[in-house]
Amino acid sequence: MTLSKRHAAVAVAGLAALIVLAVAGRALSSWPWSPPASDQLTLYGNVDIRQVDMAFQAIGRVQELRVEEGDSVKAGDTLALLDPDTYRDLADLARARVEAQRVALQRLQTGSRPEEIAREKASVEASRAAVIDAELLLKRRTELLKTGNVSRELYDEAKNAYDTARARLDVASQVSRLTEIGPRQEDIDQAKAMLSAQQATLSMAEQRLADTQLKSPSDAIVLSRIVEPGAMVGPNTPVYTLALTDKIWVRTYISEPDLGRIKPGMAVKIATDTDPDRAYDGWIGFISPTAEFTPKTVETTELRTQLVYRLRVFVRNPDARLRQGMPVTVRVPLGN
Known part of the structure; x- marks a missing residue:
């Protein structure tokens, strides 16, 4: 074999090896695989502004x-x-009206006093005595009218006096009876309703006074x-x-591939850029059920076009160094 033929054979063999390597590389690149999962997630967020x-x-x-x-x-x-002066005066006025209505209701519920009943009975007896006197006078003038010893005018006067006395006796008797019976239940119910209304007015006035603080x-x-x-x-x-400041929590976001690796209640460590060696303990309190695009305040180059899920991470025993809006790093240990 000549030297030129040997060079040609070597070139062909090298070209074949390159083709094999290229095909193998393409096959490997298309083979489904996942990088080994890390034992910790690192998330970025901010102390929530409340x-x-x-x-x-x-x-x-x-x-x-x-x-x-x-x-x-x-x-x-x-x-x-x-x-508070105006509101205090309104409350005092409402309070006085409540007391006045309470007294009126108590008077109705107590009914007539024995002295009032005795007074009305005495009035009946006085009216009855007046009727007797008017009746005697009417009888005398009736006899005299028959003999012509009294004028018709005097007789009519005695008759009117008798009728008036009888009417006054009827009125006194009715008043005495009502005094003994006492107030009607409808009047008591009305007084109770008015007292409730006045108490409601007082409550509103007192609340308005309290609202001045x-x-x-x-x-x-x-x-x-x-x-x-x-x-x-x-x-x-x-x-x-x-x-x-009664509760401090961090708003952060997690990408969809990592969503299944966390759950509410998982312990986390929280660090700030100010003091990265000082870690705060916390836990995942809330995972949003809906996805959203990464907010501009926390997006990274890798996440600019990804959908993420919002997390709320509660901080245990926070101090004054955690200020609202401060950027923080959240590390989620995943264990084995």
């Missing part, structure tokens, strides 16, 4: 502001006061003070903005 605008439920002039920006407040702390709904930090003392405010006028 803030609330605080406003009075009443209308009035701001009397006092008790906290400043940056102050820490506890649930139930008084933040600000409105001028603006209280913190939860442990928080004052982010901003929006108005000044003396300003007129109402339910639509925020006075403070608070950042709630």
Whole structure:
């Protein structure tokens, strides 16, 4: 074999080897396989921003502001006061009306006193005596009229007096009977209904008075003070903005391929860029049932076009170094 033929054979063999390698590489690249799963997931997110605008439920002039920006407040702390004079007067008026109606109801429920019954009976006896006197006078003038010793006018006068006395006796008897029976049940029920209405009015007045105090709904930090003392405010006028701190959680996202590797309740470690060596303990509290595109605040180059699921990770024993909006890294140990 000549040298040129040997070179040609070597070239053909090399070309064949390259073709075999290329075919093998293509076959391997199309073979389904997965990289080995890591024993830890690393997620990126932010401490969730939870803030609330605080406003009075009443209308009035701001009397006092008790906290400043940056102050820490506890649930139930008084933040600000409105001028309460008008609302206090309305509450006092409603309270007086309740007491008056309560007395009126008690009087109806108690019924007539023995002295009142005795008074009406005495009135009946007096009316009966007047009837007897008028009847005697009428009889005398009737006899005299027959003999012509009295005028018709005097007779008519005695007759009218007798009729009037009888009518007064009937009225006194009816009043005495009603006094003994006492108030009607319908009157008592009406008085009860009026008392309930007055009590409801008092409750609203007292609530409006209480609404002149603006209280913190939860442990928080004052982010901003929006108005000044003396300003007129109402339910639509925020006075403070608070950042709630009673519970701290992290909002982060996980890609769909890793979704099946986590579940609510799993323990996590949370670190900040400020102090990466200081890890906070936490747990996964919520996994969103719906997918969304990765938010711009946490997207990475690999996740820009992927759908992800939102997670809420609760922080156990947080401190003041975890501030709202701070970027954090969440590591989820997966075990074996």
